Amino acid sequence: MPLDLSLYLVTDSTPAILKGRDLCTVVEEACKGGVTIVQYRDKTSDTGDLIETASKLHQVTKKYGVPLLINDRVDVALAVGAEGVHLGQDDMVFEAAKKLLPKDAIIGISTSTVEQAKKAIADGADYLGIGAMFATPTKTNTKAFLGTAGTQAFLSEISDSSVGTVAIGGINHSNVQRVLYQSKSPAKGLDGVAIVSAIVGAEDPKASAAKLAELIKNTPMFALTPQPSRANEVEALLQDIPAIVRKMVEAHPLVHNMINFVVANFVANVALSIGASPIMAPYGDEAKDLCKFDGALLINMGTLTSESVSNYQKAVQAYNGRGNPVIYDPVGAAATGIRRNAVSTLMAGGYFDLIKGNEGEIRQVWGSNAVQQRGVDSGPSTLDGQQKAKLARDLARRERNVVLLTGAVDYLSDGERVIAVENGHPYLGQVTGTGCAIGSVSGCFLAAHRSDKLLAVLSGLLLFEIAAENAAAKEYVRGPGSFVPAFLDELYAIRTAASKGDDGWFVGRAKVHEVKL
Ligand SMILES: Nc1ncnc2c1ncn2[C@@H]1O[C@H](COP(=O)(O)OP(=O)(O)OP(=O)(O)O)[C@@H](O)[C@H]1O
Numbered sequence: 295m296p297l298d299l300s301l302y303l304v305t306d307s308t309p310a311i312l313k314g315r316d317l318c319t320v321v322e323e324a325c326k327g328g329v330t331i332v333q334y335r336d337k338t339s340d341t342g343d344l345i346e347t348a349s350k351l352h353q354v355t356k357k358y359g360v361p362l363l364i365n366d367r368v369d370v371a372l373a374v375g376a377e378g379v380h381l382g383q384d385d386m387v388f389e390a391a392k393k394l395l396p397k398d399a400i401i402g403i404s405t406s407t408v409e410q411a412k413k414a415i416a417d418g419a420d421y422l423g424i425g426a427m428f429a430t431p432t433k434t435n436t437k438a439f440l441g442t443a444g445t446q447a448f449l450s451e452i453s454d455s456s457v458g459t460v461a462i463g464g465i466n467h468s469n470v471q472r473v474l475y476q477s478k479s480p481a482k483g484l485d486g487v488a489i490v491s492a493i494v495g496a497e498d499p500k501a502s503a504a505k506l507a508e509l510i511k512n513t514p515m516f517a518l519t520p521q522p523s524r525a526n527e528v529e530a531l532l533q534d535i536p537a538i539v540r541k542m543v544e545a546h547p548l549v550h551n552m553i554n555f556v557v558a559n560f561v562a563n564v565a566l567s568i569g570a571s572p573i574m575a576p577y578g579d580e581a582k583d584l585c586k587f588d589g590a591l592l593i594n595m596g597t598l599t600s601e602s603v604s605n606y607q608k609a610v611q612a613y614n615g616r617g618n619p620v621i622y623d624p625v626g627a628a629a630t631g632i633r634r635n636a637v638s639t640l641m642a643g644g645y646f647d648l649i650k651g652n653e654g655e656i657r658q659v660w661g662s663n664a665v666q667q668r669g670v671d672s673g674p675s676t677l678d679g680q681q682k683a684k685l686a687r688d689l690a691r692r693e694r695n696v697v698l699l700t701g702a703v704d705y706l707s708d709g710e711r712v713i714a715v716e717n718g719h720p721y722l723g724q725v726t727g728t729g730c731a732i733g734s735v736s737g738c739f740l741a742a743h744r745s746d747k748l749l750a751v752l753s754g755l756l757l758f759e760i761a762a763e764n765a766a767a768k769e770y771v772r773g774p775g776s777f778v779p780a781f782l783d784e785l786y787a788i789r790t791a792a793s794k795g796d797d798g799w800f801v802g803r804a805k806v807h808e809v810k811l
């Protein structure tokens with residue numbers, strides 16, 4: 295039988311996690327819930343106790359056809375006839391374990407560097423435990439966290455091997471899907487995730503394991519193999535846009551905005567004008583209720599305070615956990631050290647379906663080659679169109695999401711396709727909050743049209759920018775002040791036309807092309 299590493303349970307007998315319950319009962323519940331492999335890990339018990347518990351555990355796992363591995367102790371594995379062992383870098387060396395164990399025993403190795411991984415592969419390990427992914431209360435001595443970007447780089451270095459791979463460290467319901475799809479390198483992905491507290495420490499280990507198994511099974515994996523570029527690809531995309539706008543208006547999605555106080559009123563009015571239902575809710579604990587409406591969450595860190603990041607994290611966790619779209623607008627990301635730190639913390643702790651920002655902000659999120667922003671403006675642009683398109687494409691590829699880099703020309707990418715949008719009007723750059731409003735509008739479309747995130751965002755962007763063009767063309771609009779009410783009127787006019795099935799607003803208006811990189 296091929297090794298199924300998808301939901302890999304690592305036990306923990308510490309009282310804070312096990313909470314006085316019997317480990318065998320917890321493991322049995324976890325097996326019922328759908329764990330596919332169990333590692334018995336106990337660093338403190340005496341050999342006699344280890345053998346007694348391992349033997350009981352093996353009775354349980356055998357009942358469910360789940361392999362049992364013993365952490366570190368080859369002797370214990372032999373004593374109870376377990377299916378294999380898991381060895382850390384400081385445990386018995388691979389060759390010695392291989393000699394002692396039966397020929398078909400499973401041997402897994404913990405690795406935190408590519409060098410260790412290559413050695414384990416050369417030795418003949420069945421799978422690698424790769425980590426630590428994130429910080430975790432169960433392992434306090436871990437020095438470095440790979441995160442999903444680090445894991446992706448790690449996997450691409452060993453992509454010529456068929457060795458099994460399991461990520462470990464801080465993985466739970468709220469991040470398991472993004473761990474799986476963000477970590478995937480073009481040629482190799484993770485075969486599973488190792489879970490400790492999210493099952494052993496759960497009130498109901500069976501339900502918790504079942505939920506994790508379901509999330510793993512339903513993880514959308516983006517194909518990263520380059521798609522053959524279809525002729526007229528952009529035309530094909532544009533054809534669907536009026537119908538998607540109509541769908542969004544009919545869905546009347548809730549958009550939960552954690553937004554700066556400068557633009558809150560304008561952004562709420564934009565969302566209302568297009569037919570959505572906005573709520574401005576900066577208190578993170580509210581997200582567990584609000585996410586149940588299956589709308590979208592916008593994190594806009596324009597007026598960051600000392601409490602913002604923890605509020606954002608709670609909300610992102612709630613929306614990620616339910617699989618609802620989250621948009622990140624890292625306003626002023628490169629303006630101060632506090633904001634730069636906030637970017638790192640948020641990017642490490644949650645999944646964003648869309649990251650949108652101006653050039654300075656997107657460069658900061660990308661990491662290298664960042665430039666100092668002066669306030670919330672983009673700062674001096676040093677990138678030409680091709681470079682901006684590449685930045686958007688590379689970030690989307692790294693994060694397995696969609697990136698929108700705004701400016702006089704907007705660049706939108708999902709890591710494969712890159713679309714340049716030339717619609718809009720210079721007045722948009724003269725009114726505060728237009729970029730912020732695009733975050734909210736994108737959320738409405740991502741909530742209503744889930745099968746193609748890039749197309750969802752493109753639909754909202756074109757609605758927004760064509761309305762701006764229509765507003766600026768009114769004879770009574772003389773500048774940014776009179777532009778704003780006219781703009782809201784035009785958003786409303788398009789939404790009204792769209793809901794009646796009138797697509798005239800869109801015919802011949804899109805100034806969009808695909809960027810070839
Ligand atoms: N000169 C321009 N011509 C056409 N469209 C423009 C121009 N400047 C900005 N826009 C449009 O305005 C919108 C907002 O982009 P911008 O880059 O100004 O966002 P931002 O800096 O995040 O804004 P804010 O922080 O004020 O919300 C985008 O849709 C963009 O296409």
Ligand SMILES: Cc1ncsc1CCO
Pocket residue numbers: 554556557596597625670726727730
């Ligand atoms: C001007 C300004 N300052 C913080 S947020 C904001 C609105 C535009 O992003």
